[in-house]
Amino acid sequence: MDPAAAAAAVRHRLRDDAEPVRNLATFLTTSFEPEAVQLHSAYLNRNLADREQYPATDELVQECVRILGELWGGDGCRVVGSATTGSSEAALLAGLSLLHRWEERTGSGARRPNLVMGAGVHACWRNFCRHWGVEPRVAPARPGCVGLDGAVAAELCDESTIGVVAVLGGTLDGRYEPVRDIAAELDQLADRSGIDVPVHVDAAGGGFIAPFLDPDLQWGFDLPRVVSINASGHKYGQVPPGLGWVLWRDRDHRSGRLGFPVNYLGSNHTYHEFTFSRSAAPVVLQYYNFLRYGFAGYRSLHARSRRLAQDLAARLRATGRFQFLGDGSDLPVVAVTAEPDLKLSQLARRLGECGWAVPVYQLPPDLEELTAMRVVVRSDLRPSDVVAFAAAVDEFTRPHAV
CATH class of the missing domain: 3.40.640.10 (Type I PLP-dependent aspartate aminotransferase-like (Major domain))
Known part of the structure; x- marks a missing residue:
């Protein structure tokens, strides 16, 4: 193959992977300046x-x-x-x-x-x-x-x-x-x-x-x-x-x-x-x-992520359907368990259909009967994304939708 054809073949093989920016499962940085x-x-x-x-x-x-x-x-x-x-x-x-x-x-x-x-x-x-x-x-x-x-x-x-x-x-x-x-x-x-x-x-x-x-x-x-x-x-x-x-x-x-x-x-x-x-x-x-961020830049960047995580937690809390393991107060991460009638695996599939990748996992021994869902807020998540994500959760968790 010539270089362009080989590159096109690789892109074709990877076409079904999640879009990293919308992968709320990962802690890894997904956006970079030119x-x-x-x-x-x-x-x-x-x-x-x-x-x-x-x-x-x-x-x-x-x-x-x-x-x-x-x-x-x-x-x-x-x-x-x-x-x-x-x-x-x-x-x-x-x-x-x-x-x-x-x-x-x-x-x-x-x-x-x-x-x-x-x-x-x-x-x-x-x-x-x-x-x-x-x-x-x-x-x-x-x-x-x-x-x-x-x-x-x-x-x-x-x-x-x-x-x-x-x-x-x-x-x-x-x-x-x-x-x-x-x-x-x-x-x-x-x-x-x-x-x-x-x-x-x-x-x-x-x-x-x-x-x-x-x-x-x-x-x-x-x-x-x-x-x-x-x-x-x-x-x-x-x-x-x-x-x-x-x-x-x-x-x-x-x-x-x-x-x-x-x-x-x-x-x-x-x-x-x-x-x-x-x-x-x-x-x-x-x-x-x-050099680029300095102390003040890192503080501003992460403070924004924490605010968005806490905003997301507040929106999820308003549904009345979740208990919180983490609400963004430490890492900008929201982790929840749910009421027995709300299946987090089904919610995650619905969010996947909307383009959001979120993990659902079993908790460690002594709590292994519980599953949790985690949302990692990174620097490339926008306020409008938080609103859209919370709206998708709210639509699924309404009584008529369960």
């Missing part, structure tokens, strides 16, 4: 791993780490971190560092390590536990809440606990877990028992929301018990899919066993990621966004 698209194309062929040939690109990585470290309450001169292919890789690296440091502290022996988390954690944490032989200690979900709280977290910890994962913006409900309360309970546990458990914050959603919209919220490196944080640049960091970040408060809290030396690119460098060769374009776009 300048961002041009930059992404221009740097697509640069290998992020080749620090010898692209030293300025590596400097961008380090500058982004410094910016994020300060944004998350750390010392920009002390934080260390990596750009990853997504937040899942970042979480796996953080989990492995927790495991290595626990082994170094305790000698491990015959005891099986465990990791404490809430029922609403991302699937990558269960994958981490499965592949590295760690027991997942999962706090049960409760009516109206799938997250972890401090008291339960402390109860689940013992000498074999490598860490507690606190989620800043759950995938299932968009809610922040109370990181400060979790850290305080673990401080008390350490005082009375000597069991000293570090906290990792999975801020895949909230890492680019809370610093701008909730500046008084304590959740990051300003809490001494928080040793590492991961986030998704390709979610609310406004970067195309393919970028995550993992940061540690300093070199002492990142396990040295994560590093591996490489010299075949022309000089000696130590890498701390699982992946190696990958495009530098997402990192270039992250730095572009830091």
